[in-house]
Amino acid sequence: MFWHVPGLSAASPVDTILDKENFKLEDLLDEDEIIQECKALNTRLINFLRDKVQVELLLRYIVEETPDDAEKKRIFRFPFIACEIFICEVDVILKTLVEDEDLMNLLFSFLKPDHPHGTLLAGYFGKVVICLMMRKTLPLMNYVKSHPEIVSQLVDLIGITSIMEVLIRLIGADETMYSSYADSMQWLDDIQVLEMIVDKFSSSDSAEVHANAAEILCAVTRYAPPALATKISSPSFVGRLFHHAFEDSRPKSVLVHSLSVCISLLDPKRLVSASYQAFRSQLSHGTLVTASPETVNGMLDSLGDLLKLLDVSSAENILPTTYGSLQPPLGKHRLKIVEFISVLLSIGSEVAEMRLIDLGAIKHVINLFFEYPFNNFLHHHVENIIVSCLESKQDHLIAHVLDECELVTRILEAEKNSALSIDLTKRTLSSEGRTPPRVGFVGHITRIANKLIQLANSNSTIQSHLQQNSGWTEWHASILTKRNAVENVYQWACGRPTSMQDRGRDSDDEDFRDRDYDVAALASNLSQAFKYGIYPSEDVDEAQASQERDDEDVYFDDEAAEVVINSLRLGDDPDSGSLFTNSNWFAFDEDKA
Structure with a gap:
């Protein structure tokens, strides 16, 4: 704590600089206490910085690249301090910026194609623009509307994360922007901003571009202005996504991130953190996109082509691992397809269920479950698929899993042969000369088995199927019951978690x-x-x-x-x-x- 004694207080270093006759902006930027003085609203300092000449110099530090032989403080310190001055949110400084067309043109000149776009300055640019969105929303939006090329320039630089964050807020997929200016977002639909973003899947081979484009589209599905929410859930937009995903010689990242958008359309809360959900639940505005039957049907049109990509029989690449080898590895794109099937089953669409049965999708993913015994990401999604089927009200779906997919038989076979196979025809092989390790999905099949027993109490189809299988009855009595007793943490005297005992498989916001x-x-x-x-x-x-x-x-x-x-x-x-x-x-x- 510092005590103020009249007559003994030391002069601020910033005031000392301001007392000089021929000081420059660089002298202030080189002073450590300038940011604190800005936040304290030092009147002399603010009056100096609010001048158009000084605002222009601050902007040039942010948007203009420096020569390689420049001083370190010119490259790093001055741009950082200039950015911090703007985001101190001093109203008169921001007002000088947004009310001057030339200064705004200078700020957004950073987006021009012939301009260098270093990630460091892009971060500073993004911070300043977002600050203007928050504090000077109306004049900024009016400027952007009068310069529509800014939106296309932002989309062209979507591979830079800082630019992506600006675009998310600009199109209204952010709660703070959408709350007060929902009506002004219609113009974004008129300039087809969503089409420009989704077309980046086709025009760029960069995985970063694909990931950021998907992030923006997912943000729109979670928190979108009404006009954009209607468009992104339309069958034509979904068809456009899959068209880019299935184009010849496209990177696998296009398919992966296109499916991320589809998953977010089916279940908007799936990719949202709990803290964000808790915050969003307190807001009364915004549109949470929900998948209509037309949206689901648009996805089902491409389901057959997706399932063809799950076939690993023609792949020849081999991946050595610590326990043996994968021939071939499952791959992120196949894992994403399985996740998509899992979410598709969870929405309760009878049309989707019948299509998945007809195409053999459920049986295929169950086969993958056992073919890749150490891919727990895969096991998690397949377990969700199986449970969704068993909990379904549709008897034909339950019968398909139990009879055609032979779920119980596969579980008993896996329990009987719980060591990793050395068969050269298998997808996952154990290393030669070493004892084969135990397969890694035993915990998942234990939970599936327990779910079968639980549902058998209320479902005669499941109960009859289990009773007719003598192997199941013997395994349940001799192995499963004892395993459950040992693994029941709520019976341990060690204070293990019990607050999660009654929690469902998929936890919600709280x-x-x-x-x-x-x-x-x-x-x-x-x-x-x-x-x-x-x-x-x-x-x-x-x-x-x-x-x-x-x-x-x-x-x-x-x-x-x-x-x-x-x-x-x-x-x-x-x-x-x-x-x-x-x-x-x-x-x-x-x-x-």
């Missing part, structure tokens, strides 16, 4: 708020630790006395328990008898089994 600890179980172990002297304390007698109270009189809230837990020694000293090395800590509670 999941990130859940606690990870069973505080009651931890409190019990803490009490035992003090009782038996596991955790030494000067107040052990008091702790033992308190142990004698009834359990209902003992209270541990979440915060108190976390403070105590964080203060424990986690077994660093083997002679200290740490709480977490207590032999009773992982004892299995037989009475609860």
Whole structure:
């Protein structure tokens, strides 16, 4: 803390510079305290910086590349400080910028095709433009509307992440922009901005361009102005996406990121973080795009061509791994197709379900599940596919998985032969001269088996199928029941998570708020630790006395328990008898089994 004593306060270094007769802008930019003085609204400094000449010099530091032989501070410090001055959001400085056509032309000259576009200056440019969007929205939007070439120039530079972020906010796929100026977004549809973005899948071979184009389109599906929301969910737009994905000799990244957009159309919340969802739920404006039957039908038209890409029989590339080799590796594009099928099944479209059955898609992905025993990303999506089918209200879909796909038989065969195969015809081979490792999908098939048992209680088709399979009955009694007992963490006396016990397979918006600890179980172990002297304390007698109270009189809230837990020694000293090395800590509670 600094105390202000009248008559003894030191002059600001910035004021010292301003007192000079022939100082320059560079002198101020070289001063460490200039940003603090801007934020403190130093009147003399602000009056100097608001001048058009000074604003123009600041802009040139941001938009003009410097020669390679320039001083380091000219290359790095001055552009950074110039950007920070603008994003201090001093109203009079921003007003000088947006109200002068020449200054705005200078700022957006950075986007011209003949201009160098270094990522460092692009970042500063993006920060300044976004600041203007936030604080001077109307004059900025009016300028862009009067210069429509700016939008196409932004799309051309979409491979630069900073430019992509500007474009996301410009087209209204950002909550702060859309809230007050929804009506002004219609002009974006008129200039066909979405078509310009999706066509980057065809005109560029850069994976960064494809990824950023998909990111913008996904943002539109999650939070879009009404006009753009209608267009992006139309069958014609979906057809345009797939047309680019299936063009000859296109990079696989086009297919991967096109499918990301389709997945976001089917399930807009899928790619959104929990914190963003929690924030968005507090807002009353914006359109969350939902897939109409026409949108789904537009995707189904290309489903046959997608499934052809799942075929790995003709691929000849081999990928060595630590456990053996993959011949061929599954590949990111095939994994994305499986994820797309998973989401397509989750929306409950009967037309989509029948099409997937007719094309053999479900059977194909189940085969891939067993052919790639260490690809847990694949296993996760296939498990979702199987559960979606089993939980469906359509008997033909359940029968298809159980009978035609032979799900139960495949599970029993995998359990019987749980070591990695050495058959040279398999997709995944074990290394020669080494003991084959155990396959990596046992946990997934255990969960699928448990889901079958759970659903059999309410579905006669599943119940009848399981009862008719003698191998299943024997495996369930001899292996699955014992495995569930051992793996049931809620029966352990170690304070493992129970807040997740009733959580569904796919958590929703509020999941990130859940606690990870069973505080009651931890409190019990803490009490035992003090009782038996596991955790030494000067107040052990008091702790033992308190142990004698009834359990209902003992209270541990979440915060108190976390403070105590964080203060424990986690077994660093083997002679200290740490709480977490207590032999009773992982004892299995037989009475609860």
